[in-house]
Amino acid sequence: MANTFLNLTLLIIIFHFFLTTLSKNLTTILTDQFALLALKDHVIQDPGNVLATNWSSSTPVCNWFGVSCGSNHRKVTALNLTGLGFVGTLPPHLGNLSFLSLLSIKDNSFHGRLPVQLSNLHHMKHIDLGNNSFSGEIPSWLGSLTQLQVLRLYYNNFNGVIPFSLGYLQKLEELSLYGNKLSGSIPSFVFNISSQFYT
Numbered sequence: 642m643a644n645t646f647l648n649l650t651l652l653i654i655i656f657h658f659f660l661t662t663l664s665k666n667l668t669t670i671l672t673d674q675f676a677l678l679a680l681k682d683h684v685i686q687d688p689g690n691v692l693a694t695n696w697s698s699s700t701p702v703c704n705w706f707g708v709s710c711g712s713n714h715r716k717v718t719a720l721n722l723t724g725l726g727f728v729g730t731l732p733p734h735l736g737n738l739s740f741l742s743l744l745s746i747k748d749n750s751f752h753g754r755l756p757v758q759l760s761n762l763h764h765m766k767h768i769d770l771g772n773n774s775f776s777g778e779i780p781s782w783l784g785s786l787t788q789l790q791v792l793r794l795y796y797n798n799f800n801g802v803i804p805f806s807l808g809y810l811q812k813l814e815e816l817s818l819y820g821n822k823l824s825g826s827i828p829s830f831v832f833n834i835s836s837q838f839y840t
């Protein structure tokens with residue numbers, strides 16, 4: 642009797658654990674989907690109908706065009722939407738793609754400011770926003786993305802000075818800022834960047 646009770650308790654505990662991970666898994670998958678659907682909503686021109694036809698809730702996000710996921714955790718790790726003629730803005734929801742390490746949206750017409758929520762993306766290694774129409778100052782929170790190796794912001798409408806915080810990015814190998822309306826002097830840290838700096 643005591644044994645049966647124990648087995649039952651154990652079963653309930655295991656079942657509870659199973660349900661908790663299942664719902665946690667489901668939540669993280671849906672969070673990524675929700676974030677990408679927010680991006681789809683913020684793209685107001687999609688000349689090739691890429692998002693309209695391919696980014697459908699009926700297929701898993703990992704199969705969507707331009708999206709790559711980690712091989713076992715099925716979380717979005719890379720978003721590559723290069724040169725698709727997109728016009729739009731970046732929604733704050735992108736900051737929920739917690740495993741994102743590569744964001745390349747170069748050669749489009751994204752405008753507006755970079756949402757501060759992107760500062761949550763601590764796995765980020767490679768950001769390429771080159772040849773768009775982003776404006777405002779280069780955000781100083783970029784300096785908190787400590788894994789960043791490549792940062793390309795060339796050919797946009799960024800203004801103001803190069804933030805000093807970028808000097809905290811010890812892994813930075815490439816910084817491309819040319820073709821903006823930057824002012825002020827080049828901070829001395831950029832001469833410490835291991836390989837390339839383009840103004």
Ligand SMILES: *[C@@H]1O[C@H](CO)[C@@H](O)[C@H](O)[C@H]1NC(C)=O
Pocket residue numbers: 659660662663666713714715
């Ligand atoms: C949760 O996800 C992990 C990693 O993808 C997987 O190994 C595990 O089986 C999943 N658990 C459930 C209950 O779906």
Ligand SMILES: *[C@@H]1O[C@H](CO)[C@@H](O)[C@H](O)[C@H]1NC(C)=O
Pocket residue numbers: 694695697700704705706707
């Ligand atoms: C979406 O695009 C991917 C990558 O090009 C492709 O493999 C997939 O079949 C497409 N899915 C749909 C529903 O069009």
Ligand SMILES: *[C@@H]1O[C@H](CO)[C@@H](O)[C@H](O)[C@H]1NC(C)=O
Pocket residue numbers: 721722723743745
């Ligand atoms: C992004 O995709 C394009 C093709 O659509 C490819 O040429 C390019 O190498 C990819 N960039 C990265 C950083 O993976």
Ligand SMILES: *[C@@H]1O[C@H](CO)[C@@H](O)[C@H](O)[C@H]1NC(C)=O
Pocket residue numbers: 672675676733734735736737758
């Ligand atoms: C994701 O981010 C947005 C805006 O930053 C927020 O409103 C939303 O509730 C977040 N969480 C989930 C689970 O999507």
Ligand SMILES: *[C@@H]1O[C@H](CO)[C@@H](O)[C@H](O)[C@H]1NC(C)=O
Pocket residue numbers: 724726748749750772796
């Ligand atoms: C910028 O992107 C446009 C497409 O949006 C492309 O036609 C043009 O060649 C790109 N310019 C540079 C300098 O890469």
Ligand SMILES: *[C@@H]1O[C@H](CO)[C@@H](O)[C@H](O)[C@H]1NC(C)=O
Pocket residue numbers: 808829830833
């Ligand atoms: C450049 O790197 C050296 C050695 O890593 C460090 O001591 C120095 O503070 C750095 N200078 C700047 C301006 O970041």
